[in-house]
Amino acid sequence: MSRLELRHVRKAFGGLDVLADISLSVGAGEFVSILGPSGAGKSTLFQLLTGAEHGEGEMLFDDTPLDDHGRHFAFMPQRDALMPWRRILDNTTLGLEVQGVGRQAARARVAPLLAEFGLAGFERHFPAQLSGGMRQRAALLRTVVQERDMLLLDEPFGALDALTRAAMQRWLEQMWRHHRWTALLITHDVREAVFLSDRIYVLSARPARVLREITVPLPRPRDPTGATAQQAGALEAEILDILLNPQPSKGHDHD
Amino acid sequence: MVSSSSSRPLQLAGLFAKAAPAVMSVGLLLVAWELYANYSGIKPTILPAPSRVFEQAMLNREALIDNAIPTIRATLMGFACSLGAAFALSMLVDFFQPLRRALFPVFIVSQTLPLVAIAPLVVLWFGFGLTPKIMLVALVTFFPMLVALVQGYEATEVEIGQMLRAMGAGCWRVFVLARLPSALPYFFAGLRISITYAVVGAIFAEYAGAAKGLGIYMLNAKNNFRPDLVLAAVGVSAALTLILFGLTVLLQRLAMPWERIGRQPAGKGPGR
Numbered sequence: 353m354s355r356l357e358l359r360h361v362r363k364a365f366g367g368l369d370v371l372a373d374i375s376l377s378v379g380a381g382e383f384v385s386i387l388g389p390s391g392a393g394k395s396t397l398f399q400l401l402t403g404a405e406h407g408e409g410e411m412l413f414d415d416t417p418l419d420d421h422g423r424h425f426a427f428m429p430q431r432d433a434l435m436p437w438r439r440i441l442d443n444t445t446l447g448l449e450v451q452g453v454g455r456q457a458a459r460a461r462v463a464p465l466l467a468e469f470g471l472a473g474f475e476r477h478f479p480a481q482l483s484g485g486m487r488q489r490a491a492l493l494r495t496v497v498q499e500r501d502m503l504l505l506d507e508p509f510g511a512l513d514a515l516t517r518a519a520m521q522r523w524l525e526q527m528w529r530h531h532r533w534t535a536l537l538i539t540h541d542v543r544e545a546v547f548l549s550d551r552i553y554v555l556s557a558r559p560a561r562v563l564r565e566i567t568v569p570l571p572r573p574r575d576p577t578g579a580t581a582q583q584a585g586a587l588e589a590e591i592l593d594i595l596l597n598p599q600p601s602k603g604h605d606h607d
Numbered sequence: 608m609v610s611s612s613s614s615r616p617l618q619l620a621g622l623f624a625k626a627a628p629a630v631m632s633v634g635l636l637l638v639a640w641e642l643y644a645n646y647s648g649i650k651p652t653i654l655p656a657p658s659r660v661f662e663q664a665m666l667n668r669e670a671l672i673d674n675a676i677p678t679i680r681a682t683l684m685g686f687a688c689s690l691g692a693a694f695a696l697s698m699l700v701d702f703f704q705p706l707r708r709a710l711f712p713v714f715i716v717s718q719t720l721p722l723v724a725i726a727p728l729v730v731l732w733f734g735f736g737l738t739p740k741i742m743l744v745a746l747v748t749f750f751p752m753l754v755a756l757v758q759g760y761e762a763t764e765v766e767i768g769q770m771l772r773a774m775g776a777g778c779w780r781v782f783v784l785a786r787l788p789s790a791l792p793y794f795f796a797g798l799r800i801s802i803t804y805a806v807v808g809a810i811f812a813e814y815a816g817a818a819k820g821l822g823i824y825m826l827n828a829k830n831n832f833r834p835d836l837v838l839a840a841v842g843v844s845a846a847l848t849l850i851l852f853g854l855t856v857l858l859q860r861l862a863m864p865w866e867r868i869g870r871q872p873a874g875k876g877p878g879r
Contacts, residue, residue: 403772426773437865446784450774450776478868
């Protein structure tokens with residue numbers, strides 16, 4: 353059964369069409385990616401979901417229209433958005449604090465997860481003292497402890513170097529298998545989308561519409577080296593082809 | 608005579624190396640001044656030597672301290688008022704953006720008023736007491752802090768704001784959790800600029816009329832042809848400003864521990 357469902361969502365800023373026609377759904381415990389070229393309006397979609405912007409079309413959550421926005425989603429923005437003045441522990445409890453959870457209770461909820469997120473021993477550090485990968489894990493921890501119905505991840509690894517990004521993707525896949533979050537990931541990294549997702553919506557360049565919906569048939573745990581790697585490679589090539597040669601529109605130069 | 612610092616611990620040596628150019632330039636200036644005053648035949652009633660200024664400062668230290676106290680009081684009280692006003696107005700302007708356009712021209716005009724003209728008027732209106740001094744100190748220190756705060760709020764990372772709103776935070780929570788701490792570095796920069804104006808502002812106000820204070824002390828010393836005492840009072844006011852400046856630096860270190868600790872291991876930059 354689908355938890356989030358978008359039907360013919362459109363959004364224009366002034367005269368500029370950003371989202372032309374987006375229909376998609378995300379089921380319970382499903383990891384879905386939105387893959388599209390940079391500047392395609394992917395982040396705008398998240399702004400609609402979190403209520404920062406308003407568009408046309410239907411947005412349903414558990415079959416009821418989305419109105420009380422903040423309640424369903426835990427949002428992880430591009431880059432980590434960690435507050436430099438808060439120690440890691442206080443950064444990770446931020447969402448709970450905003451929800452009105454007391455400081456002690458919030459810390460108690462974060463504490464058992466610190467080790468799993470590779471942050472044990474770094475609670476008292478400031479973000480600037482941590483590596484990019486650790487900062488990103490702290491940001492994800494801050495997102496998941498909010499215990500919302502669904503995670504919205506906006507290019508969470510976009511600012512990392514290639515090696516750290518690959519390590520973080522493997523780590524996230526493993527974490528997801530344990531927790532089975534319902535998640536919607538925005539990315540322009542084809543490999544990342546294939547590696548992490550159950551399904552992928554491939555978007556066109558702006559104004560964005562869904563070019564293709566792809567179910568990723570690869571078994572979990574996802575193995576980046578074994579026999580399925582070839583299958584993944586073929587899928588990546590196919591998606592790349594869709595992105596680089598969309599039938600009617602003009603070309604663009606993204607990976 | 609001080610060249611035996613090579614065997615000192617590294618930290619002290621580093622501090623010395625940092626301070627050395629400043630100490631040397633000031634020292635050279637004093638030496639040149641001393642030599643000129645002693646050997647050019649200029650009268651001490653025109654240009655006293657630094658040694659004489661120091662000597663007279665020590666002889667008149669009671670009067671200097673006695674007159675410094677009202678100046679310190681006026682400076683601190685004026686500064687406190689201006690800090691409070693700047694903070695309150697910066698918040699008002701941050702929450703109601705149209706106010707910014709309405710109020711900023713007024714503030715900018717307030718900064719163009721020549722202190723020479725305003726100080727006697729304020730004394731005329733409010734008397735020789737503490738009130739006009741506080742007002743003048745506030746007038747000269749208010750604007751840099753207000754601008755710093757308003758700019759600081761604006762410097763909040765957009766994504767932090769978006770994230771907080773997605774978490775369900777309202778305007779007030781966003782302000783307290785994100786905008787206010789984001790403004791801290793800007794605030795302290797403004798504070799440092801303001802504090803250097805503050806003592807000068809108080810002295811100017813006293814110059815225009817006061818019962819006691821460094822400003823009126825300078826005026827009287829000048830009228831009595833005692834430039835040595837004028838300069839002694841100048842030395843006191845300079846020392847006051849330096850102390851206040853040092854306090855703001857100390858305060859910043861205490862208020863923003865992440866600035867210092869965060870830079871220690873080689874990590875990535877501040878991430879803007």
